[in-house]
Amino acid sequence: MGIFTLIKPINEPRHFTAEELFFSTTDLKGRIQRANSVFQRIAGYSWDELGNKPHNIVRHPDMPRVVFQILWDHIQSGRPVVAFVKNLAHDGRYYWVVALVAAIPEGYLSVRFKPTSPLLATVESLYAKLKAVESAIESESDDRKAAVAASREALNTSLRTLGFSDYDGFMQYALKIEMQSRETSLSNLAPSAKEPDAANHSAQLDSLKAEAGMFDKLVEVLNVLFTDLEIYGEFNHGVRAKSRNVTDISDSLRVSALNGVIAVDKLGTKATGLRPVLGWLRGLSEEITQEGVRLSVSLEELAKDMDLVVFGLSAAKLQTEMTARFAHELVDHASAGHFNNEGVDRMTEGAIGRVHASSCETVGRALAGLSAIKDRLKTLTESQIKLLESSRSLRPIYLTGRIEMADGAGPRLATVFKDVGNQLEETTTNLNGLKNLLQDLEAHLVRGLSHGERVEEVIAQIGAQMNAPVGVSL
Numbered sequence: 001m002g003i004f005t006l007i008k009p010i011n012e013p014r015h016f017t018a019e020e021l022f023f024s025t026t027d028l029k030g031r032i033q034r035a036n037s038v039f040q041r042i043a044g045y046s047w048d049e050l051g052n053k054p055h056n057i058v059r060h061p062d063m064p065r066v067v068f069q070i071l072w073d074h075i076q077s078g079r080p081v082v083a084f085v086k087n088l089a090h091d092g093r094y095y096w097v098v099a100l101v102a103a104i105p106e107g108y109l110s111v112r113f114k115p116t117s118p119l120l121a122t123v124e125s126l127y128a129k130l131k132a133v134e135s136a137i138e139s140e141s142d143d144r145k146a147a148v149a150a151s152r153e154a155l156n157t158s159l160r161t162l163g164f165s166d167y168d169g170f171m172q173y174a175l176k177i178e179m180q181s182r183e184t185s186l187s188n189l190a191p192s193a194k195e196p197d198a199a200n201h202s203a204q205l206d207s208l209k210a211e212a213g214m215f216d217k218l219v220e221v222l223n224v225l226f227t228d229l230e231i232y233g234e235f236n237h238g239v240r241a242k243s244r245n246v247t248d249i250s251d252s253l254r255v256s257a258l259n260g261v262i263a264v265d266k267l268g269t270k271a272t273g274l275r276p277v278l279g280w281l282r283g284l285s286e287e288i289t290q291e292g293v294r295l296s297v298s299l300e301e302l303a304k305d306m307d308l309v310v311f312g313l314s315a316a317k318l319q320t321e322m323t324a325r326f327a328h329e330l331v332d333h334a335s336a337g338h339f340n341n342e343g344v345d346r347m348t349e350g351a352i353g354r355v356h357a358s359s360c361e362t363v364g365r366a367l368a369g370l371s372a373i374k375d376r377l378k379t380l381t382e383s384q385i386k387l388l389e390s391s392r393s394l395r396p397i398y399l400t401g402r403i404e405m406a407d408g409a410g411p412r413l414a415t416v417f418k419d420v421g422n423q424l425e426e427t428t429t430n431l432n433g434l435k436n437l438l439q440d441l442e443a444h445l446v447r448g449l450s451h452g453e454r455v456e457e458v459i460a461q462i463g464a465q466m467n468a469p470v471g472v473s474l
Helices: 037-043 065-076 119-141 144-161 167-187 203-226 229-271 274-336 342-348 351-407 411-466
Strands: 021-026 032-035 081-088 094-104 107-113
Touching: 021 037, 021 274, 021 351, 032 037, 032 342, 032 351, 037 274, 065 081, 065 094, 065 119, 065 144, 081 119, 081 167, 094 167, 094 274, 094 351, 107 274, 107 351, 119 144, 119 167, 144 167, 167 229, 167 274, 203 274, 203 351, 203 411, 229 274, 229 411, 274 351, 342 351, 351 411
Parallel strands: none
Antiparallel strands: 021 032, 021 107, 081 094, 094 107
């Protein structure tokens, strides 16, 4: 047993502010390789106690195992993941974080910040439930695998109750909400006074200051994209609503046509003229239903892609701000003469390059996602036009049926044709609304991609400043 296993938790929080960001990198086995001083201070360990130690030295016993299983499942498959984590400090106190974990060459990077949204209370309650499920099984059989499986099922059930189809949907929402909450918290803070620079103007310090200034500039240009996330959320809400409407109306049209065929069959020779009309109506309505299903599926895929872009931009904003804050932290170290400290040097050397490279990769994925969505809009627009033309082709058949109805085919058929008329009007209105929504979204994407070029320019400038060019391909 190591000394870290002997820490006794106490039910007291370890305080830090929403402004503070901290990170750590590990090797592939989860041993800490790099970190910043904020992590070292909040965790309460010395630099020597952190270096090359398993990251689970800060694992709190209240954490369900299933959360770490989900973390590993994601990062080992190359997918970034976000989770609420309750950590254990060296003095036994706890601290909650929102952790963004991503794979990097030869290991993993975790960037963390303080949760400030009401979502934390929901998570605390959920984690207590999951921990109870795991503890109950482990106390009976000591079967950790079975405990995690049962806990995962309980988690999935709870997430569905909360309105999320899976964990990825939850984490995408959680990161957006927590990042927006953090921005609100920071806007309410008074600007911190900066200490005057020390009379230290070494080449190393000047270079660090230049890098910090460039990272600040990158945060600034990324903020423009980040502030658009609420707009993308509104687009997503509209796209999902239109998708449901397309499905519902198409299905209602199919049912109405089928009801008409049944009513005609019951009328026999009294509705001879309506029989071919209803046959055409039924055939076209089935085509419209199939096209509506295809369009609805495409719209849902678009909405999922939009969720990923929002997640990516939030992650990029977080990682980039972490890089900027760490750069200023290194400037402060150099100004105060804290370099050439073996513990500090070992845990910070080369770290800024790793964090920056990861943020560039995240930015690149987000911008590529914006570009892919723009390309998808062309196919969606074509599908929307085809569906609108199909619904218009039903109108002559509908009018022919109304004329045939003049001979008196009964109230049931009258209801069928009234329903069809209403559904055609609703289809036209909904599809025209979808057309306007997609046009607005395309215009917004064009603007976002144009600003993405500015982001790429700043990243190239940082690469030149660091003498290690890192690019983002749109």
